[in-house]
Amino acid sequence: MTYNRNIPQATDNISVSQGQILSNFQAIDSGTTGEGIGFARDHITMTDASNGGMHNIVDYYVNQSSDPTLSGVSALYTKSVSSLSQLFFRNSSAILQLTGAATVANPGSVFLPGGLIMKFGNFGMAFGVVSQEVTYPTPFTTAYYSVVLTSSSSNSLNTAGISTSLTDETGFTAIRASAPASNLTYFYIALGS
Secondary structure, three states: OOOOOOOOOOOOOHHHHHHHHHHHHHHHHHOOOOOOOOHHHOEOOOOOOOOOOOEOOOOOOEEOOOOOOOOOOOEEEEEEEOOEEEEEEEOOOOEEEOOOOEEOOOOEEEEEOOOEEEEEEEEEEOOOOOEEEEEOOOOOOOOEEEEEEEEOOOOHHHOOOEEEEEEEOOEEEEEEOOOOOOOEEEEEEEEEO
């Protein structure tokens, strides 16, 4: 069964081309259009009474333009960012990047929709140390916004307050109010772009 893109013609009688049109619909629904992969590759078959026509997956080609749609039309599309295909959403007021690089490890980094990046990890501070520099594995490229620190100790004798100073795109300095009686591990979450 092969899809025929040349039917119906303006001069065709519907009673003559009905079989060809029916064959086209069957080719589209079966995924065997003869011109690559058909409709059934990424859609549930039209004969499914509950879900017919819904998507299984959606494939996007990488656009060369950052504005692939008409004004006033919302769209999902892909664009190359640092040689990787990324998903974007566009509406009448903004273009929003939805995907980006992630490192799911410790330390790690996650791209959040809109361009926000969250970095996370932990670091140790030895007994007697009240100030320590912490460097992110990869810096924020545009700006930093916030760093939050927490202690891993549940011992009230070791919970000296901790704060940050000298924060920038590359890291921060952790500062303890006093030197606790033992080595401690701290966790951080940093937001930037």
